[in-house]
Amino acid sequence: xxxxxxxxxxxxxxxxxxxxxxxxxxxxxxxxxxxxxxxxxxxxxxxxxxxxxxxxxxxxxxxxxxxxxxxxxxxxxxxxxxxxxxxxxxxxxxxxxxxxxxxxxxxxxxxxxxxxxxxxxxxxxxxxxxxxxxxxxxxxxxxxxxxxxxxxxxxxxxxxxxxxxxxxxxxxxxxxxxxxxxxxxxxxxxxxxxxxxxxxxxxxxxxxxxxxxxxxxxxxxxxxxxxxxxxxxxxxxxxxxxxxxxxxxxxxxxxxxxxxxxxxxxxxxxxxxxxxxxxxxxxxxxxxxxxxxxxxxxxxxxxxxxxxxxxxxxxxxxxxxxxxxxxxxxxxxxxxxxxxxxxxxxxxxxxxxxxxxxxxxxxxxxxxxxxxxxxxxxxxxxxxxxxxxxxxxxxxxxxxxxxxxxxxxxxxxxxxxxxxxxxxxxxxxxxxxxx
Numbered sequence: 001x002x003x004x005x006x007x008x009x010x011x012x013x014x015x016x017x018x019x020x021x022x023x024x025x026x027x028x029x030x031x032x033x034x035x036x037x038x039x040x041x042x043x044x045x046x047x048x049x050x051x052x053x054x055x056x057x058x059x060x061x062x063x064x065x066x067x068x069x070x071x072x073x074x075x076x077x078x079x080x081x082x083x084x085x086x087x088x089x090x091x092x093x094x095x096x097x098x099x100x101x102x103x104x105x106x107x108x109x110x111x112x113x114x115x116x117x118x119x120x121x122x123x124x125x126x127x128x129x130x131x132x133x134x135x136x137x138x139x140x141x142x143x144x145x146x147x148x149x150x151x152x153x154x155x156x157x158x159x160x161x162x163x164x165x166x167x168x169x170x171x172x173x174x175x176x177x178x179x180x181x182x183x184x185x186x187x188x189x190x191x192x193x194x195x196x197x198x199x200x201x202x203x204x205x206x207x208x209x210x211x212x213x214x215x216x217x218x219x220x221x222x223x224x225x226x227x228x229x230x231x232x233x234x235x236x237x238x239x240x241x242x243x244x245x246x247x248x249x250x251x252x253x254x255x256x257x258x259x260x261x262x263x264x265x266x267x268x269x270x271x272x273x274x275x276x277x278x279x280x281x282x283x284x285x286x287x288x289x290x291x292x293x294x295x296x297x298x299x300x301x302x303x304x305x306x307x308x309x310x311x312x313x314x315x316x317x318x319x320x321x322x323x324x325x326x327x328x329x330x331x332x333x334x335x336x337x338x339x340x341x342x343x344x345x346x347x348x349x350x351x352x353x354x355x356x357x358x359x360x361x362x363x364x365x366x367x368x369x370x371x372x373x374x375x376x377x378x379x380x381x382x383x384x385x386x387x388x389x390x391x392x393x394x395x396x397x398x399x400x401x402x403x404x405x406x407x408x409x410x411x412x413x414x415x416x417x418x419x420x421x422x423x424x425x426x427x428x429x430x431x432x433x434x435x
Contacts, residue, residue, distance in 0.1 A: 300318070
């Protein structure tokens with residue numbers, strides 16, 4: 001039975017489940033440099049002064065919680081004040097016309113902003129999905145929590161919504177309403193994925209359900225967390241939805257990837273339509289991770305499936321012409337860093353590499369190795385246009401211990417992701433000064 005916080009690990013870029021991440025860290029990740037004397041947070045004394053969050057009027061920009069038209073960054077994992085301490089919460093770094101501003105930040109703590117279940121506040125928040133669920137122009141954040149449950153019968157809904165506002169994510173969360181008729185079996189209704197699957201202009205949610213089914217909640221959602229409509233669970237080629245979503249066949253409906261199980265295994269593209277995500281498109285080969293992008297061989301989007309032995313390519317979804325790459329890594333993302341309309345393929349297994357997009361597909365000959373500014377285990381946090389120049393930027397986090405890390409943002413340019421130095425660096429220990 002899936003646990004209450006078993007959603008996708010990667011934040012707004014990654015399609016990786018928690019189990020896959022753990023396996024990869026053990027199998028192929030760089031060495032983690034820790035020590036028994038490593039007990040103090042990294043550079044708290046150097047934390048930038050906290051700045052007020054600029055008030056916005058609402059926008060259509062992704063991940064824009066304060067509605068000022070600039071993309072913000074969600075950090076689901078933060079360093080702790082000392083090893084083995086409680087999880088401090090979720091960090092938000094707000095954006096500007098020049099990019100992310102580490103001083104404009106917010107710590108979201110479950111004790112302060114969580115909704116109580118049976119009189120009990122949650123002890124943790126895990127960032128799961130972002131989208132504007134109530135259509136007010138401010139991005140909302142869906143989080144997983146740990147509601148009280150005695151293990152008998154159907155578990156409670158572990159998901160809560162933090163609504164965006166001109167001041168950002170400042171309010172208290174509300175429980176996501178999942179009607180009993182939209183559930184099946186006794187699995188946790190978790191692993192939410194946002195998208196406009198029925199093409200009506202409102203964001204919907206797809207959740208994990210039991211036995212080859214998905215729970216489909218149609219938006220928009222009320223400020224109390226209730227969907228506009230929710231029918232019976234829909235049959236699917238798997239029960240683990242993954243994001244981010246996109247319109248792969250360009251028919252006006254968002255589509256998503258559904259895995260048969262957490263971790264490595266086969267998956268399929270499930271296509272949206274007037275009735276929601278009900279049609280199975282291309283069946284993808286077994287792998288650890290899937291990245292969707294425009295790799296240059298068709299009118300529709302393409303898929304890259306990462307596995308330990310190599311990367312399988314499926315062009316022009318959902319027809320899915322085949323291709324392959326010598327293994328660049330098994331943890332994948334896709335983004336257009338140079339603004340030419342073709343997606344680069346990002347591999348962040350043992351090394352962080354970017355394969356240049358070509359009309360013939362990702363090039364293993366035109367490859368950039370990104371060198372993080374710190375040693376440790378580096379993973380992609382997010383990919384998006386943080387500086388409003390029309391090109392994607394790459395945000396990564398290098399984890400050195402429970403109390404030491406570095407977040408770095410590498411900016412896209414006309415020549416791609418070639419900058420040797422990141423445009424922004426900071427430690428998530430800055431959030432400890434705000435607790």
